[in-house]
Amino acid sequence: MPGLSFLTPIQDELEQVEHLLRRPPPDTCAAIGEALVHLVDSGGKRIRPALVLLSARLCGAGLERTLFAAAAIEMLHTATLVHDDLIDGATMRRGRSTLNATCSPAVTVLTGDYLFAYAAYLASQTENTRLMRRFAETLMIICQGEVRQMSGGHGGRFSYREYEQRIYAKTASLISLSAEAGAILASSDENVIQAMRLYGKHLGLAFQIVDDVLDFTADEQTLGKPVGSDLRQGLFTLPFLLFIESDPQHPVARRALEGHYTVEAVGASRLSDAAVREAVQAVVESRAIEQAMEIAGRHIEWAKEALGSPALSLFTGDARRDYLAALLELADFVVRRHF
């Protein structure tokens, strides 16, 4: 993410994380080594490593362990995407082919498993048992959230509360851990750890809401995948929920309420392109996008409030103030971004 000023104070460290991510793990075979490089090259915004680095710098954690924590969290994120793409049958991510597009399901499952193990290995290099426990707990939350989503279906259940639980599990839990990680590594005061975790939680919720908005509003070139991909999978996200709520008589909303877009109805065949485009257009033309962005904005305010915690006011000195300012800027960026 060139030109983003909140990355300036951690530019060097981010490059070191990149180097760590590209370094082949001990005793890797060619198949896994190539898959790893392909996945790391497929990029991503590296928002999680940036958070680990900023939080570690703010709280005063040692560099080496911080780099391993940042790489571990990004690797864990990458591993979850490998299995997600397989399950969703996605062939493109960030404009590049997914692993399941070129490998058998068996090899994709096992390579994903390998990446989970490698992420845990990187986490173990921090030699911090609390962080390693939080790491495992977070993966449990992520997987359980997905199992719930799969086995529950979504038909007829449109509560905002459920949506928030789902995106907490999917995204905010790991972003929250990223923000908390630096404070854990620095053995900060419990109040500092909680403040950083809360910041990360609201940041993560906002991040996913914006992702869900972009799935309706972004152009496909920038997104690197087709718009409306959530709906295509029978997944109702915040903009769609708000749209249905505000205009339940709209033909698209009525079809949704009658169960036409649920996972069960969509089944293996998926919705037609025309049906998805019609629904996307209806949402974009409604006030739902604006309302969703307002909710995201509220989470960003809460995230920034968490950084105003008295516990964090103990951090003084110019350098520390720079990291705090960067974390505030990063929060603003999350609702400003278009990719």
Place this chain on the structure above:
Amino acid sequence: MPGLSFLTPIQDELEQVEHLLRRPPPDTCAAIGEALVHLVDSGGKRIRPALVLLSARLCGAGLERTLFAAAAIEMLHTATLVHDDLIDGATMRRGRSTLNATCSPAVTVLTGDYLFAYAAYLASQTENTRLMRRFAETLMIICQGEVRQMSGGHGGRFSYREYEQRIYAKTASLISLSAEAGAILASSDENVIQAMRLYGKHLGLAFQIVDDVLDFTADEQTLGKPVGSDLRQGLFTLPFLLFIESDPQHPVARRALEGHYTVEAVGASRLSDAAVREAVQAVVESRAIEQAMEIAGRHIEWAKEALGSPALSLFTGDARRDYLAALLELADFVVRRHF
């Protein structure tokens, strides 16, 4: 495993591990909780927890951390089986239905992922970073071994060396870690840790060779799955390799050498029942079974030799001698068992 005398000194602890394995993880949803109980109920020989407990008792590790290590390793083993069964399309294991027999592939993948995370969580409860690192490394070895096996195919490559690498990754690596775990938890001398690891490695190699033999010789009732299941998947194990080597002109061996049984040839359709039974019978009637058991026996001798290491002779006292005797008995049991 009632009536096995080497379990007597750790009977109570084994029950505590069982209790730990059945305790629902923090904040589990119903779907995952039920899957977990079903998988734990599906039993298994609990040889890995027994090894952790005996090694911990021998080396003098604390009880609570030992119980978590034993549960963590058994959970990791269970998690790998969930994905293996999905990949192999196996519907029965140990006489019970597999998870993929009742759940969708997506839910099976994600539940397996959850179990990996839960295993790592249990491992984190040991608060031992070295054990957690070894835990992650071992899962990397297991997954990489499977990816290699998948992507390499087996056509025309029949070396014993390759077979040994494969079964080390598949089985001996985790059994080795089980034996090593107690010494790590006890912060034993490096020589003790290495001796226990070597014991576990040879024990694990013998264990898998015997498993591979039983896949030819056991009755299906005891095995809980059809005989010849490896061949059905195009997987050549030691008895089959020895059979081909000793009688390459046998019609079955010739077909094998011509590639009729390889993964590529077997494809999605699998071998016919008749073809598998013919091959199984040919192997059983040859000297291959006896030769494979001889090789397993050699590994058991090496395992016992590792326990004779001078490093372990420091352990004196009646209780310690009991644990050492139990580890020796366990080694003998591995080549004596019929299930």
